[in-house]
Amino acid sequence: MDGKPQKLSLKREVGLMGAVSLIGGTMIGSGIFMSPQTVISTIGSSGASLVVWACCGVLVIMVSFCYAELGTVIKESGGEYVYILRTSGPVVAFMLVFSSVLFVRPAGVAGISLSFAQYVVAPFYSECPPPVLVVKCVAAAAIIVLAVVNCLNVRFSMSVQVFFMVAKVVALGVIIIGGVVMLIRGHSVSFEDAFENTNVGINPIGIAFYQGLWSYDGWNNLNYVTEELKRPEVNLPRALVIAISLVTGLYLLVNVSYLAVMTPQELMTSNAVAVTWGNKVLGSWGWIMSVAAALSAFGSLNGTFFSGGRVCFVAAREGHMPDILSMAHVHRLTPSPALIFTTIVSLIVLIPGDFQSIVNFFSFTAWIFYAITLSGLIYLKIKKPELPRPYSVPIILPILVLIAAVFLVLAPIIDDPQIEYLYVTLFILSGAAIYVPFIHYKLCPGLLSKVTVFLQLFLEVAPAEKSL
Ligand code: ARG
Numbered sequence: 001m002d003g004k005p006q007k008l009s010l011k012r013e014v015g016l017m018g019a020v021s022l023i024g025g026t027m028i029g030s031g032i033f034m035s036p037q038t039v040i041s042t043i044g045s046s047g048a049s050l051v052v053w054a055c056c057g058v059l060v061i062m063v064s065f066c067y068a069e070l071g072t073v074i075k076e077s078g079g080e081y082v083y084i085l086r087t088s089g090p091v092v093a094f095m096l097v098f099s100s101v102l103f104v105r106p107a108g109v110a111g112i113s114l115s116f117a118q119y120v121v122a123p124f125y126s127e128c129p130p131p132v133l134v135v136k137c138v139a140a141a142a143i144i145v146l147a148v149v150n151c152l153n154v155r156f157s158m159s160v161q162v163f164f165m166v167a168k169v170v171a172l173g174v175i176i177i178g179g180v181v182m183l184i185r186g187h188s189v190s191f192e193d194a195f196e197n198t199n200v201g202i203n204p205i206g207i208a209f210y211q212g213l214w215s216y217d218g219w220n221n222l223n224y225v226t227e228e229l230k231r232p233e234v235n236l237p238r239a240l241v242i243a244i245s246l247v248t249g250l251y252l253l254v255n256v257s258y259l260a261v262m263t264p265q266e267l268m269t270s271n272a273v274a275v276t277w278g279n280k281v282l283g284s285w286g287w288i289m290s291v292a293a294a295l296s297a298f299g300s301l302n303g304t305f306f307s308g309g310r311v312c313f314v315a316a317r318e319g320h321m322p323d324i325l326s327m328a329h330v331h332r333l334t335p336s337p338a339l340i341f342t343t344i345v346s347l348i349v350l351i352p353g354d355f356q357s358i359v360n361f362f363s364f365t366a367w368i369f370y371a372i373t374l375s376g377l378i379y380l381k382i383k384k385p386e387l388p389r390p391y392s393v394p395i396i397l398p399i400l401v402l403i404a405a406v407f408l409v410l411a412p413i414i415d416d417p418q419i420e421y422l423y424v425t426l427f428i429l430s431g432a433a434i435y436v437p438f439i440h441y442k443l444c445p446g447l448l449s450k451v452t453v454f455l456q457l458f459l460e461v462a463p464a465e466k467s468l
């Protein structure tokens with residue numbers, strides 16, 4: 001890069017506050033405005049749905065303690081990818097990057113954008129569910145707008161993030177206060193016989209957790225950028241505990257509020273819970289909730305785009321990614337190739353996908369990799385006890401979470417096998433088939449470098465180096 005110091009050098013700039021908002025801001029997004037109705041309709045009762053939301057929070061706190069140890073023992077950025085690379089080896093790590101770039105991240109983007117679209121159109125269709133085509137077009141427009149914003153300017157996308165973070169915490173606060181007022185006025189029918197009609201089957205429990213855990217997803221975001229965190233051995237565990245307990249508390253109270261305002265039946269049949277809630281509590285001001293929920297999803301979408309580039313950098317550094325995906329625009333320093341790629345795949349996922357199934361497949365795949373990461377932690381604790389551990393958890397913790405993760409992954413398959421889960425599994429495994437010829441034996445590098453040079457000139461991008 002003609003000798004100028006134009007490298008993307010990442011410094012330790014993230015403090016505790018930044019870390020907490022990095023985690024909390026990604027976690028709070030679409031889920032809390034979309035999943036409550038699916039959780040309660042799959043699990044059947046208000047009491048059990050609250051238990052599911054609480055258990056998701058506890059599970060996420062437990063797994064995040066394990067990640068705090070991993071993040072302080074393996075100090076590199078890159079989250080699961082780096083932990084799997086250092087414990088299970090390059091083939092499994094490649095399978096993770098492969099599925100995350102081609103499926104998990106685009107699915108996340110598509111899911112959140114659908115939630116955004118649902119809330120944008122909800123006020124215009126108060127009597128009936130909005131047409132699917134309209135929802136999908138709005139979702140696609142949101143993805144394209146954000147991709148362009150993120151390609152043009154990093155700083156602008158950061159300010160977008162802070163603004164939306166405030167909007168969503170205010171929205172959740174309003175919902176909670178409204179719920180408390182309703183409870184004080186004696187609206188508590190939903191909590192009588194709270195466990196009646198509970199579905200105790202393995203499949204409903206698994207699916208309810210997938211939906212709940214989607215709302216909590218993003219808890220691992222800080223582990224992607226540990227190299228940029230100040231005093232990670234102190235701030236990583238602290239930020240995880242603060243952010244996740246805060247979000248768990250908010251989610252539980254918001255669910256209580258939904259149930260104080262609506263009966264479980266009303267909740268199950270609502271198209272967009274926050275809108276139904278708003279119409280009942282705020283009357284003619286109900287549309288405000290729909291704006292808030294849309295903003296929340298939009299912010300989360302922006303964050304998902306923003307953090308996605310990091311894994312590509314780390315994986316390209318290891319030679320696990322075509323170099324082009326880790327390059328940045330020569331002047332704007334934004335990772336445009338990775339952004340454009342994610343946008344295209346997200347739009348493809350959007351065509352057949354609906355929110356519920358996208359979320360289920362997202363959680364299924366994500367928890368396979370969380371399980372592999374946890375087994376890596378158990379391996380390190382048994383085989384490498386001598387490694388310096390500024391922060392350490394008792395080994396029983398990763399074992400318990402691993403059991404829960406295996407249950408989560410197997411439950412829907414065993415109880416109600418659907419061919420789609422097989423496809424997802426085969427897709428992940430196909431990563432290994434690609435690894436051997438293309439990464440290990442480096443077949444057809446000539447073609448790849450020609451394509452890379454062409455795209456480099458076309459997109460005006462150049463390799464961006466990370467300083468460690
Ligand atoms: N928890 C977020 C939501 O409720 C979804 C997060 C998707 N995952 C991610 N790593 N960005 O919308």
